[in-house]
Amino acid sequence: MPNSRGGHFKAVVLGVSTGGVAALKFILGALPPDFPIPVLIVTHITPDSDDSLAVLLDTLSAIRIKEADEMEAITSGTVYLAPANYHLLVEREHLLALSIDPPVNFARPSVDVLFESAAEVYGPALIGVIMTGAGNDGSNGLLKIKNRGGMTIVQDPADAKMDDMPRSALHVVKADHVVCLKEIPALLMRLIQRKP
Numbered sequence: 001m002p003n004s005r006g007g008h009f010k011a012v013v014l015g016v017s018t019g020g021v022a023a024l025k026f027i028l029g030a031l032p033p034d035f036p037i038p039v040l041i042v043t044h045i046t047p048d049s050d051d052s053l054a055v056l057l058d059t060l061s062a063i064r065i066k067e068a069d070e071m072e073a074i075t076s077g078t079v080y081l082a083p084a085n086y087h088l089l090v091e092r093e094h095l096l097a098l099s100i101d102p103p104v105n106f107a108r109p110s111v112d113v114l115f116e117s118a119a120e121v122y123g124p125a126l127i128g129v130i131m132t133g134a135g136n137d138g139s140n141g142l143l144k145i146k147n148r149g150g151m152t153i154v155q156d157p158a159d160a161k162m163d164d165m166p167r168s169a170l171h172v173v174k175a176d177h178v179v180c181l182k183e184i185p186a187l188l189m190r191l192i193q194r195k196p
Contacts, residue, residue: 009151009192010125011037011074011090013118015111015141017044017133019161021053023181025060028079030185033062037192039079040068040096040118042088042109044133049084057081072096082109089117105137111165115141124149127191129184131155133165139172146173151191153177153184 016023020043028039045053051067058065061079068080074094082088087099087109097117104110115128115138128145130138132155146152152175157163159180170178179187 008125009037009127011118011122012039012127012129012188013115013141013145014039014041014129014131015043015115015133015138015165016041016131017107017135017137017162017165019132020044022161023131023155024053024057026181027185028057028061028063028065031061031063031188035063035077035189035192037076038074040074040082040088040090040114041079042082042111042114042138044107044109044137045084047085047108051081051083054081068096068098070096070098082114085109087113089113090121091117092121094121105135107135107137111138112141116144119144119148119150122150126150127153127188129153129155129188130165130169131181131184132160132162134162135164136168138165139168142169142173142175146175151176153179153187155184156180 054067065079067083089097091097128142154169154175155166157166
């Protein structure tokens with residue numbers, strides 16, 4: 001089912017680690033209040049973190065930003081952050097699920113876990129974004145998004161505060177777009193407004 005703007009994308013998933021707070025402030029702060037599809041985010045945070053990052057980002061953004069809750073229905077125009085120490089997954093009924101399964105790529109929440117579950121549900125209607133970070137979390141998930149027909153975006157490693165995650169992703173996936181951080185919000189808007 002197309003979204004209200006005529007495009008065919010139904011969700012964005014985004015993975016980030018080291019340098020991610022500044023990157024998220026920029027991207028989420030640049031999205032308009034009527035951004036029409038949900039955004040699901042995994043950022044590597046310490047296990048004892050509270051929801052202060054979501055609260056901070058919400059104050060800086062025109063769109064609603066919150067921590068994801070177990071079995072919460074995914075709503076268009078809302079940004080969901082994985083809580084500390086929980087994997088974030090997308091269920092078939094477009095519900096969010098939280099898991100305390102073991103870390104993946106030394107991380108919980110793991111970008112791969114979110115990306116792979118979202119790719120199963122959304123298929124070609126999904127946009128996956130990998131940005132600044134250490135390690136290789138997210139590379140396999142981005143490949144799954146690509147293989148299921150979704151759109152893949154990677155921050156240019158030369159533009160990233162920590163280039164491990166973008167470089168790893170580009171080693172595994174021929175991304176549809178490799179762009180600087182400042183270009184990502186406008187790119188997302190163009191993609192979701194474009195007719196299939």
